[in-house]
Amino acid sequence: MIKKINQMISQGQMIQLSEYLQNINPVDISKLLMELSSKDLILTFRLLPKDKAAEAFSYLDKEYQMKIIEKITDSEVEEIIEQLFLDDTVDFIEELPSNVVKKVLRNTSQEKRNLINQFLKYEQYSAGSIMTIEFVELKENMNVKDAIASIRHTKLDKEIIETCFVIDKNRKLKGSISLQDLIVSSDDTSISKLTDTNIVFTTTTEDQEKVATLFKEYDLICMAVVDKEDRLVGIITADDIIDIIEKENTEDFQKMAAMKPSEEPYLKTPVLELAKHRVIWLLVLMISATITGSIIKKFDEVIQSVVILAAFIPMLMDTGGNSGSQSATLVIRGLALGDIQIKDYLKVMWKEFRVGLVVAFVLAVVNFLRIYFLESTDIMVTLTICISLFFTVIIAKVTGSILPIIAKKLKFDPAIMASPLITTIVDTFALIIYFSLARVFLGI
């Protein structure tokens, strides 16, 4: 497509280009725009019909939005802002440098400016900050005929009108009506009679993660948002929730790999930013590894007399670490999805203990066969290794499962108790067991 557009631009076929763009989805248009040169970007953007221009604009990366805002006239800015959904406008204003923000606000109506300011006050990650104000509201004292007239009157572009929300004379949320119920009811039916009063809603200050959990639990497509006085102020739609769920998951992945989460896509994050997000945890973990070092130093006469013992330290540590992080990952994920609660901690530990028994037994036996028969290692050394492995795996499983629950109980994010931290802790146990057994079995 991009080739065709470049060709039409170079041949000056502006009318053809304009017609061609008519039939492309705004998301795809935004992708095409980002591939054009700065000059062609502005030129092509101006050829778009107003509503499509605004929607394509909302999908552009920040840098391209700025390029456009800087180059177009004030009245063009005004047109885009009027067409944009309020939540998209706010997202975009939040990230702009102040000179561009000024140009935008100068071209926005007083009414919309007030709304934008109100939105900017909602805390980040709150329901208020992700809601949209483009929804259908009906008064409970209307009848069906009034309601349909009111819907016809409301000029909405895209957000969901399937569900209309019903408010009383103080704007308090009373419930919802599906558009279908409206259409199939007779004109004089009262709205309050059709209202489903038993709906799931949230408040502007609620955490977005909790809102996402409600969407999942109740299979919702949209949800009403009320203020402190129970007045309806906005709605949240499932497409925005999908974005939030993916962001929260990305954050968990990053925390579980011992990184400070970052919001930008990988390729757009600067090197120093990436380094900063990683080095803190690496330092913490590196310094806590001092403990394992001092254990080995304490037992150095054991290694000196049976050097072969050193050869099995990496295997023992890695297997312990891997066993522990399997358990930690399952429990962290279970806590995030609500499958596991803090009160389940005994159930979880007991389960992991039994899983640990089975897994540890299999690993120890396989290891015995390999080390004793294939590598012809001394029988007492082999036993030291295999019995250490057995206990290390069980301890790793139980520790890995309980630490995330303790973190949650202490109001930390369970995700920090993932692989890296578990590994460091399990290493300590593994080495103490290993060297103590070696002393006993090998009589050092």
Next chain:
Amino acid sequence: MIKKINQMISQGQMIQLSEYLQNINPVDISKLLMELSSKDLILTFRLLPKDKAAEAFSYLDKEYQMKIIEKITDSEVEEIIEQLFLDDTVDFIEELPSNVVKKVLRNTSQEKRNLINQFLKYEQYSAGSIMTIEFVELKENMNVKDAIASIRHTKLDKEIIETCFVIDKNRKLKGSISLQDLIVSSDDTSISKLTDTNIVFTTTTEDQEKVATLFKEYDLICMAVVDKEDRLVGIITADDIIDIIEKENTEDFQKMAAMKPSEEPYLKTPVLELAKHRVIWLLVLMISATITGSIIKKFDEVIQSVVILAAFIPMLMDTGGNSGSQSATLVIRGLALGDIQIKDYLKVMWKEFRVGLVVAFVLAVVNFLRIYFLESTDIMVTLTICISLFFTVIIAKVTGSILPIIAKKLKFDPAIMASPLITTIVDTFALIIYFSLARVFLGI
């Protein structure tokens, strides 16, 4: 709530209970039902209004669904099945033992049975298997008046009617119309004129993960599904996509912690099943750790002469492993979200090399200060440790970033190239560098 229900049951207040249940959301009713005894479960379920009974039923766990189906009469089964959405019916039939399936199918109309059979043929994880057939379709030769009449006629319960899909006389998908456009247009406007022909749709055989990607990319609330002949056969809604996204993420978390993914929630998975999913990868990783063992054996004279070197092996290995898994996690997540493509491999490696330089430098310096000044270790030993650390971290970063991309290129799931595998690979590099440097610096 459960206390109140138990009280009403024990006091025989059935009418009050029935009224009380009227005002509870079906999702919450299903949770309450699962807390009741088998006897009270059936009793309470029978008190529910038909439509609520069917919806609450669809949210019950499999074992409770079976309990109910086994106990209620054939005509009651029939009522539930008629009220259930087809996709919920299919989900539920797929998981039942055959004697219960027979009872269900015996009480299902021929027409619905045919539909169910057709659905069961769609491959698991395909768009066909997750779609619903409850949607509004309009013919392109209708006018607005016919269309609204047809919507009034279609008896839909809950799924989305905001978007109506337009088909031609051969049932081929032509596009979509929003219900709002219909309501605000005059009665004699032709449907084909209002149809937006430029919509995103999918086919029954498409992978559900690809469908989820389209939802994210185009911010969709619902999407049409067509068969091989482009005929409209169903729609997929955003609430189902949310479930799929969470499942895919859970799978990635499990694979990245070296486990075979499992579908059941943690607390409901039997111990042996959990053990089976974990032991395979642990065995593979344990046996590949033989390599690190043989490296240490090869250099045993180095350890024998300077035993203190052994004390820093865990720190070196853990820091290398953690550095590598940070990079691997970011790249795996970037690939999953589409932020990183296979063709970006040089960009990614170059970025990780530079991040590695910064991080490695900081870690090496801090380590030097700690080991040389605080622990008063010999200067040549300290240098051996710090320089090894420096190179290990850089190699770990680059390896961790490139292996997931190679996996994707070879059509494996990049998620397997996470922490555990990276750790095992990085260990090998770390030890070779460490002992080689020790030989040179310490003249062993």
